[in-house]
Amino acid sequence: MNTWIAIGATALGCYAVKLAGLLVPAGLLERPLVRRYAALLPVALLAALTAQQTFADGHALVLDARAAGLAAAVVALILRAPFLLVVAAAVVVTAGVRALGG
Amino acid sequence: MWQTCALSLLVFTGASQFALVGALAAGGNPLTAAAGAFFLGVRNAFYGLRLSQSLALPRAVRPFAAQWVIDETAAVSLAQTGRRAARIGFGVTGLTLYVLWNLTTLLGALGAEAIGDTDAWGLDAAGPAVFLALLAPMLKTTAERAVAGLAVVLGLGLLPVLPAGVPVLMAALAAPVVLYLEGRRRAGRTAGRVDTGEEER
Numbered sequence: 001m002n003t004w005i006a007i008g009a010t011a012l013g014c015y016a017v018k019l020a021g022l023l024v025p026a027g028l029l030e031r032p033l034v035r036r037y038a039a040l041l042p043v044a045l046l047a048a049l050t051a052q053q054t055f056a057d058g059h060a061l062v063l064d065a066r067a068a069g070l071a072a073a074v075v076a077l078i079l080r081a082p083f084l085l086v087v088a089a090a091v092v093v094t095a096g097v098r099a100l101g102g
Numbered sequence: 103m104w105q106t107c108a109l110s111l112l113v114f115t116g117a118s119q120f121a122l123v124g125a126l127a128a129g130g131n132p133l134t135a136a137a138g139a140f141f142l143g144v145r146n147a148f149y150g151l152r153l154s155q156s157l158a159l160p161r162a163v164r165p166f167a168a169q170w171v172i173d174e175t176a177a178v179s180l181a182q183t184g185r186r187a188a189r190i191g192f193g194v195t196g197l198t199l200y201v202l203w204n205l206t207t208l209l210g211a212l213g214a215e216a217i218g219d220t221d222a223w224g225l226d227a228a229g230p231a232v233f234l235a236l237l238a239p240m241l242k243t244t245a246e247r248a249v250a251g252l253a254v255v256l257g258l259g260l261l262p263v264l265p266a267g268v269p270v271l272m273a274a275l276a277a278p279v280v281l282y283l284e285g286r287r288r289a290g291r292t293a294g295r296v297d298t299g300e301e302e303r
Binding site: 002003004005006007009010011013014015017018019020021022023024026029033035036037038039040041042043044045046047048049050051052053054055056059060061065066069070073074077083086087089090091092093094095096098 | 105108109112113114115118119122126132133135136139140143144145146147148149150151152153154155158159164165167168169171172173176177180223224225226227228229230231232233234235236237238240241245246249250251252253254256257258261262266269270273274275276277278280281
């Protein structure tokens with residue numbers, strides 16, 4: 001039962017914040033400063049998420065095969081590789097490094 | 103099993119789901135666990151802020167679209183130019199992810215042990231690689247690069263000391279910090295600290 005309470009609370013809360021973002025009045029968003037913020041916030045969030053998913057293990061920072069995979073993705077991006085190739089490069093290199101015991 | 107599936111259907115924001123399950127499995131109080139999961143979901147509000155501009159959805163549609171406002175849909179939609187492409191990106195990403203996420207949740211709940219160790223296949227590197235590929239085109243100006251660099255530093259630096267989900271929110275502070283420094287620079291010469299070169303991490 002407790003689990004259902006937690007699920008319900010999480011579902012409501014997460015839905016509410018998703019909706020809140022969408023419901024901000026359009027007039028407010030016309031203001032240049034607000035536009036600038038709204039454009040830069042996803043950049044900050046995505047950058048932080050990318051870094052965390054690469055270097056985080058719970059609360060600890062680690063340097064493991066994922067970092068090699070990300071480096072491969074960076075190289076692929078610099079070479080202007082198509083999107084799927086970028087992701088594939090990261091996956092293959094990560095698996096390869098792990099297979100070699102990294 | 104029903105609880106796992108309900109979580110995917112109703113919450114549909116991966117990080118929050120993992121946090122909730124993790125906290126409950128560790129024997130945490132349900133409301134504390136829900137609060138942690140909630141913090142991880144707060145960033146979706148920021149995505150919504152940006153998406154409501156680029157998608158310009160009718161008011162009546164918004165409550166339905168809201169459930170799909172997540173990292174992946176935001177990243178794909180914002181990478182498009184033009185409203186039509188953004189809407190298509192949002193719709194296609196939202197639908198595919200929602201269907202696949204819930205199907206795979208069901209499969210996982212039915213018996214995941216059969217699959218073995220997904221990490222061995224390097225699949226955990228796909229997530230950050232996708233985010234990186236979507237982020238790269240957004241890093242057009244120095245301001246955006248500075249925001250990304252500072253966000254990486256904040257996100258990683260605060261990770262060991264703050265509860266899960268909070269470091270990413272703190273990393274969002276990179277945006278106001280950089281805008282403030284940019285404003286000062288424009289007002290006159292200033293010795294603002296601007297991080298660059300970290301965005302590829």
